[in-house]
Amino acid sequence: MPANKTTLLAAATVIVALGAGYGLARLTDRTPAPAAEADHGDEHAGGGGTVVRLTPQQARAAGVAVVTVALGGAGDLRLTGRVEAAPSARAAVAAPVSGVVVRVLVAPGTSLAAGGGLAVIRSAEGATLHAEAIAAGAEAEAARAALAREDRLFTAGVTARQDWEAARASSARAGAQAVAARARAAAAGGPSAGGETMVRSPIGGLVTNVQVAAGGFVAQGGAVADIADPSRVEVLFSAPAEAASRLRTGAALKVIGPDGAEADAVIVGVAPLAQGATGAAIVRARPLGAGLTPGAAVSAAIATDSAGYPMVPAEAVQTLKGASVVFLAETNGFRAHQVTPGRSGAGMTQIVAGLKGGDRIAGRGAFLLKAELAKGEAGHED
Known part of the structure; x- marks a missing residue:
């Protein structure tokens, strides 16, 4: 074979090999697909059937909000x-007794359950209430014992009925006084013998404000902390x-x-x-x-009126290929759907054809879906 023909054949072989290698590289080294992919396999007039593929998580991250179409129109x-x-999720906690703040147990932002401690107050008044509750309980116990003795004597016919009735009245009075003393102590936060009272939150939630400090004095009814349940x-x-x-x-x-x-x-x-x-x-x-x-x-x-046309946010209606469309939310993304808009006002647009109540569409961020389709169209043109 002549030398020049041999040279041409070798060059052609190299070119074919390079071409094959380039095509293989294009097939095997493709860049990852974008998060939003425009599917143009089902297009028709007005953009209906054009899908922007997005997962719900991707849609939220991109700023696309889904809204439900409601009927009512002008109504x-x-x-x-x-x-x-x-109202039940807020509490302004006050000091049940006057005294010195011994410890503050929380700070703004602290999460706690109902009954959680906020601060400890040492109060002479609290010590007095604790002592009174103990004394009243002891007197009630003594009065019950005396009534028990009178019961036995009255049954045996040893004591007069009026003595038995007096003992019964005394026992009832002592019992009532003990209950009242315990209630006063409980209202003061259940102080200990040393007068220390734990101020507790009546609800669970977050501490939004603390208005006392260790070593400070707080009057009865003075503000201690504010609690709110953000849920x-x-x-x-x-x-x-x-x-x-x-x-x-x-x-x-x-x-x-x-x-x-x-x-x-x-x-x-x-x-x-x-x-x-x-x-x-x-x-x-x-x-x-x-x-x-x-x-x-x-x-x-x-x-306020069950009749009328569907109403959607004005920004939900976009123009695609010269037609008005909204983007219907589907499992795998959003599908451009042609509609006929009517009157607009107060940020809402009336839809006279193409939607029904209960449809779910892209509201805020619908223009982002339109832009994604525009990028897809540009890619096809390239």
Whole structure:
């Protein structure tokens, strides 16, 4: 074979080998798939069927909040409010007796159970109450013994009935005095013989404030510490006076947190004209689950009219390929779904076609899903 043909054949062999190796590298050394993957295998007009694959954890991390579509339309009432600790979840603990603070057992942020100790107070008053309880108990015991003797003598016919009745009255009186003395001691925190009293929390929760220090003096009724249970919260809304008559205890509502996530709640109280200056009503609602933080500002949608069109957050409606879509939440991600929007106002948009009550869609962060699809389209074009 001529030398020039041999050279050309060898070069061609090298090029084929390099090409095969490059293709194999592309197949075996692929970079990991992104967290959100746009699936374009089921596209049709308006973007329906286009899926952004995200796990629930990835969606939350990306800032996408899922909301439930509710009916009501113009009948919905929009409220703003704040999350607060429930009345039974707060305690302002006071000193049961006057005295010197011997020890402080907690600091702000300390978690404790109901009955947990907060501070120890040494009190002369407490020592007196302890002694009085012991003396009253001894007198009651002596009176019971005397009554027992009178019982035996009266049964034997030795003593008069009036002596037996006097002994019985004396025993009852001494017993009542002992009960009262023990109650006074218990109200003082059950002081020891040395007058030391443990101040205890009536509820479990977190210590939010401590107002005494070791070595200081605290008067009876003086503030010792504040306790709150962050797991037990309520939401307080201010409602227009004319709306109060349309609100009922037991009605369901959706609470939307500052991060756009929603939580189910139920109205537990309506106080018309609670705010005298404005005439507004106070609406109290109890969340049916966890996730709301005391102090957070929230809003709510209350369906006061069962008729009407579905209402969704305005930011849930996005434009994709010239059509209005929302992103339906599915097990493996979010599917773009074409809708026909109607009127908008107060941050909500009416949907006249394409949705029904109970559908779950992406609310806050829907634009992120649209952007993910746009990246996918750019990738296909490349």
